[in-house]
Amino acid sequence: MSLVDILNVTHRFGDHAALKDVSLSVEAGSYTVLLGPSGSGKTTLLSILGGFVEPSEGKVIIDGRDCTTMPPAKRPTTTVFQDYALFPHMSVGKNVAFGLRMRGVDGGTRARAAREALALVGLADAYNKRPHQLSGGQRQRVALARALVVEPAVLLLDEPLGALDLKLRRQMQDELKAIQKRVGTAFIHVTHDQEEAMALADQCVVMNEGRIEDEGPPERVYMRPATRFSAGFMGESTLVAGTVIDGGTERCVVDTSLGGIDLPYEGPVGGKVTLAIRPEHLRLDAPETSRGSGLPRASGLVPGWSVPLGEASVAEIVFQGSFKRVLATSSLDPALRFIAKAPATAALRAGDGVAVSCQATDIILLTK
Numbered sequence: 001m002s003l004v005d006i007l008n009v010t011h012r013f014g015d016h017a018a019l020k021d022v023s024l025s026v027e028a029g030s031y032t033v034l035l036g037p038s039g040s041g042k043t044t045l046l047s048i049l050g051g052f053v054e055p056s057e058g059k060v061i062i063d064g065r066d067c068t069t070m071p072p073a074k075r076p077t078t079t080v081f082q083d084y085a086l087f088p089h090m091s092v093g094k095n096v097a098f099g100l101r102m103r104g105v106d107g108g109t110r111a112r113a114a115r116e117a118l119a120l121v122g123l124a125d126a127y128n129k130r131p132h133q134l135s136g137g138q139r140q141r142v143a144l145a146r147a148l149v150v151e152p153a154v155l156l157l158d159e160p161l162g163a164l165d166l167k168l169r170r171q172m173q174d175e176l177k178a179i180q181k182r183v184g185t186a187f188i189h190v191t192h193d194q195e196e197a198m199a200l201a202d203q204c205v206v207m208n209e210g211r212i213e214d215e216g217p218p219e220r221v222y223m224r225p226a227t228r229f230s231a232g233f234m235g236e237s238t239l240v241a242g243t244v245i246d247g248g249t250e251r252c253v254v255d256t257s258l259g260g261i262d263l264p265y266e267g268p269v270g271g272k273v274t275l276a277i278r279p280e281h282l283r284l285d286a287p288e289t290s291r292g293s294g295l296p297r298a299s300g301l302v303p304g305w306s307v308p309l310g311e312a313s314v315a316e317i318v319f320q321g322s323f324k325r326v327l328a329t330s331s332l333d334p335a336l337r338f339i340a341k342a343p344a345t346a347a348l349r350a351g352d353g354v355a356v357s358c359q360a361t362d363i364i365l366l367t368k
Contacts, residue, residue, distance in 0.1 A: 001028075002026060008023055009045070010056050010058055022211065022212055027203075033191060033204050039209070040210070041211070046156055049156055050077055079156040082158055096142060099150040100149060115127055123141050137164060157190065239276055241274055273367050306357045307358055310356060313328060317348055
């Protein structure tokens with residue numbers, strides 16, 4: 001049984017619909033990430049879950065109760081904001097205990113609970129310090145402890161790592177995931193960072209223009225996105241437009257500017273489709289000069305067989321530490337640029353010719 005049910009929620013700010021008939025279920029003990037660009041509706045949805053915004057239409061059910069019009073203080077939720085919202089004049093311990101104080105919990109119990117919450121986030125020694133004495137990562141942990149100390153059914157996180165530098169953000173991703181597993185509380189986390197979403201989520205929800213474009217485990221959303229938008233937002237891809245010209249129950253042939261490409265998937269015959277290939281799935285080899293100006297038309301009748309995609313000229317190489325990001329212009333379609341990952345040690349230079357290929361099963365077939 002789901003812990004949170006968002007049922008046909010629509011919200012308007014004047015004439016603008018920020019959310020359009022959104023429905024979503026969140027399981028108890030899960031880590032759900034709402035992901036999307038600015039204006040996609042993810043923060044509005046989080047605000048509705050927290051009770052800071054009342055939806056124009058629809059219902060919000062949390063832990064079996066209709067919370068649609070319930071004020072934030074009465075909901076089984078707490079929110080961690082990007083700016084942490086700590087009280088500078090209070091000690092760390094009093095900041096963490098503040099929610100319990102508002103609920104009328106006695107001082108001794110508040111202090112014990114605050115110390116336990118701080119120990120949970122690795123700040124047992126910070127109880128008597130002031131927020132200004134802590135680093136950004138430590139203040140983020142204090143905000144997390146303050147939210148967890150009241151034992152909410154659902155913890156809402158509004159871009160909580162946005163103010164941290166890259167190294168600290170990655171460290172906090174690991175810690176957030178570990179804490180969530182220890183406490184067992186359902187986390188719902190808003191971000192625009194695709195890597196952060198994939199590092200944290202059990203369930204990844206991709207939003208666009210007030211609607212849910214895609215949802216599921218991050219591996220599935222990345223490897224087999226439901227829409228072209230989801231494929232593009234969850235990471236870079238080489239996109240090739242085509243038309244399905246033949247098909248069956250387990251295969252289809254797509255006519256593209258690179259030739260006919262045989263795929264081990266069913267496709268709508270006559271339908272316009274997009275083929276997406278992730279950078280890590282493209283292989284770059286030395287071109288076979290005996291073939292002349294280009295490789296044969298692409299084919300790959302057996303799943304897993306290599307599909308040649310023609311020759312290309314390397315246009316740009318960017319060293320990114322563990323790999324090189326390579327942009328190469330197709331010789332069969334000069335308007336098409338392949339985006340590939342090559343080993344960091346690859347001896348590639350701008351202007352080099354390469355033969356491009358991939359596995360048939362690594363090509364994503366998008367029908368919308």
